[in-house]
Amino acid sequence: MKAMIIEHYGDPDVLTPAELPTPEPAPGEVRLRVQAVSVNPVDFKWRRNGPFKTFPVVLGWDVCGVVDALGAGVTDFRVGDAVYGMVRFPQEGRAYAQFVTAPVGDVAHKPATLSPREAAALTLAPLTAHQAFERMDLRRGQTVLIHAAAGGVGHLAVQLAKVRGARVIATASGRNLDFVRSLGADEIVDYRARPFEEQVRGVDAVLDTVGGDTLPRSFGVLRRGGTLISIAGQPSAEEAERWGVRAERILVYPSRAHLELLGKLVEAGRLRPHVSQTYPLEEVAEAHRALETGRTVGKIVLDVG
Amino acid sequence: MKAMIIEHYGDPDVLTPAELPTPEPAPGEVRLRVQAVSVNPVDFKWRRNGPFKTFPVVLGWDVCGVVDALGAGVTDFRVGDAVYGMVRFPQEGRAYAQFVTAPVGDVAHKPATLSPREAAALTLAPLTAHQAFERMDLRRGQTVLIHAAAGGVGHLAVQLAKVRGARVIATASGRNLDFVRSLGADEIVDYRARPFEEQVRGVDAVLDTVGGDTLPRSFGVLRRGGTLISIAGQPSAEEAERWGVRAERILVYPSRAHLELLGKLVEAGRLRPHVSQTYPLEEVAEAHRALETGRTVGKIVLDVG
Incomplete structure (x- = not known):
């Protein structure tokens, strides 16, 4: 699969394309075919200098995609389900990629009224x-x-x-x-x-x-x-x-219960993420540069699908 | 640290004591000095035959303990906090041990009115x-x-x-x-x-x-x-x-939000776990045998502290 990796910390140019093995879901995980990923200040902060000790690192935590494989024991998601979530934060998220695995406690069903881009923004x-x-x-x-x-x-x-x-x-x-x-x-x-x-x-x-x-x-x-x-x-x-x-x-932590609450608010018309800019995954460095200006509005999202 | 490991699947006697390195908390994890661990049917089912491919495996997911070290970025728990939770299920829990690490999204502060044994029972x-x-x-x-x-x-x-x-x-x-x-x-x-x-x-x-x-x-x-x-x-x-x-x-998943809800019910006097038997950690094989009879009442807990 295609992914955007970093092999050391640095400026946006450290984000480079790579071909990686498609990950297999562990027990209790789903694998998503990624449609959209949103970026956050933590993405560029940890691209500059982060907690990771071994490289390459695949950044990215905020994802919306379609379940395409189930790890052992997974019963509450099915292949084909549209789901979204903040995956594995603050450990390596690995969402800047065509496929990502996610513990089932980190994701929830996508609110029907949101696009994948919007759902990817309704996360961290x-x-x-x-x-x-x-x-x-x-x-x-x-x-x-x-x-x-x-x-x-x-x-x-x-x-x-x-x-x-x-x-x-x-x-x-x-x-x-x-x-x-x-x-x-x-x-x-x-x-x-x-x-x-x-x-x-x-x-x-x-x-x-x-x-x-x-x-x-x-x-x-x-x-x-x-x-x-x-x-x-x-x-x-x-x-x-x-x-x-x-x-x-505070440091945010993954929570399906909180995602489900957010989804209900969206469906009740009380909450709406605003996506102001989108970039293709390959141009994630541009997305980082935009975010680093500190002048962006709402959320920036990467199209992967 | 002391831990109870299995080196292959089998009957309760596969549970054997071992000396393991004390784990270091990853970013977003706390390390607990374990006080009590509860056992569940999944413990003996996965001791007989589980999803794990490499050994040794340290079973155990349901834990109450005291935070004794913080991984990078952890802000919502402090050293000395009493916490409880279901850790990392359905992946290797590693709670049959004197110390265990836990993602902060998997644990919550212990309700003050519960003993560590009771809190370890208020989990999976x-x-x-x-x-x-x-x-x-x-x-x-x-x-x-x-x-x-x-x-x-x-x-x-x-x-x-x-x-x-x-x-x-x-x-x-x-x-x-x-x-x-x-x-x-x-x-x-x-x-x-x-x-x-x-x-x-x-x-x-x-x-x-x-x-x-x-x-x-x-x-x-x-x-x-x-x-x-x-x-x-x-x-x-x-x-x-x-x-x-x-x-x-359904397969249960970790959720701090749900633990916090359970804790509020305990504090409101509307929920109380019942611990019917306790064993020292070294006698976890006996605890498994008791649970495997299918005739136990409430929860069985291991004392670790």
């Missing part, structure tokens, strides 16, 4: 947002600040926070202000007009999808006793204590 | 029951027949079916009738007094935890349009069509 990003909101126990009536609300995680986080009945303050800029408003955000903060910390005060929770200095600057917008969850950097415990808030970094 | 068995009820979409007001209701899966299934508001008919025999009644079953069928199919008719759903001839004999107790889920055998598609019912076999 909304799982991250959902797990962050579970961790902060975001509830009806609370106010949450969502950073980079037009981005891959952000645009799904806005929708999921509204599903929970929260009031959403969303940061964005320029032409993305309207997009974020269309997602249901209650208040939009143009972070280029003025620093966000001058525009927001006393929120119950912050979802930091950006890291860098956005993270430390976010402490001051929380009420005492509020919660800061970052998916992009490690909050300082000293700062958290000084501000009287809870602050944690 | 209730996950199986919960996933079976999800598959059959068991709802308030429906009637479900639960086979072997005093057993490992059965005694938790009765409680979980009551949580869903279903009416529970439970099969048991002898001195277990009172135990099953104490779990909240609405009607008890003594399958030794008369065949269960002479005592039950028109139920919405059957949970078959037994297999063998219990499975085909269960078709006739369902109403047309009812659902039979087996965890122990493959239902005949022809029979299902003849009886006008849906019939499926």
Whole structure:
């Protein structure tokens, strides 16, 4: 099968095509004929420098495809089923390929109303947002600040926070202000007009999808006793204590139960991933470059099928 | 570390002690110092003949322990946390050991009100029951027949079916009738007094935890349009069509979200695992022999700590 591999860490050009053996599903795994794969910041971060010790590495975790083989014991998927999921994260995902194997606990049936491209986008990003909101126990009536609300995680986080009945303050800029408003955000903060910390005060929770200095600057917008969850950097415990808030970094984990919940929200018309750009698998380096600008909207997806 | 390994398939005596290297957690995994491990029918079935191609194999999936090391990127567990879960099923679990590594999506924080032995029992068995009820979409007001209701899966299934508001008919025999009644079953069928199919008719759903001839004999107790889920055998598609019912076999999969749900039910006083026998890890062969009689009540647990 065709795959895009890296043989060492580096810039986007390290992504090169290769012919690899088609993988066999282990017990409890399905094999998917891949249709679409979405990319995330972790893809380029781990392409630059990742946790893998042996090469080649096949990056890629977010996949939609059709089941074409079953490992021993698999009963809840059949050959021909359309499924999607975040596969094996944070271990080697191997989804930049024509075929990938997946533990059955990592995938779910694709919502019928989504295209394969859209389903491939409904994976790491909304799982991250959902797990962050579970961790902060975001509830009806609370106010949450969502950073980079037009981005891959952000645009799904806005929708999921509204599903929970929260009031959403969303940061964005320029032409993305309207997009974020269309997602249901209650208040939009143009972070280029003025620093966000001058525009927001006393929120119950912050979802930091950006890291860098956005993270430390976010402490001051929380009420005492509020919660800061970052998916992009490690909050300082000293700062958290000084501000009287809870602050944690989370790492997303695979969960069929969460995918099924997301699928129900899609079918109820309450959640929709936005795919802004697509590239063929062979051009994944271009997709990484686009994502690395930090200026993309919604999700970027690779066509494989 | 000490572990109980098998070097080939066979009778309980193939379980032998060995000294193995303490495993290192991969990215996204925690390492647990194991306190307790529970055993399931799959343990002895796969000791007799399993899906593993290379030996030695360390069986064991159901674990409670204390986090003692974190793999790269792990943020949602800390060293010292008490956690439990079903690890890596249906691949090699490696929990018959003093230390085991676990993907963070496979484990959850231990409910404070459970002992490590009890938490080790709140894993494969209730996950199986919960996933079976999800598959059959068991709802308030429906009637479900639960086979072997005093057993490992059965005694938790009765409680979980009551949580869903279903009416529970439970099969048991002898001195277990009172135990099953104490779990909240609405009607008890003594399958030794008369065949269960002479005592039950028109139920919405059957949970078959037994297999063998219990499975085909269960078709006739369902109403047309009812659902039979087996965890122990493959239902005949022809029979299902003849009886006008849906019939499926399921294989349990790891799920932190489901463990967290089970933990909340425990803390709300609505679910409690019953540990009937404990053995030290070195005597796991005895635990297998006990379980293989098919006459044990609740769960059997190995003490490791």
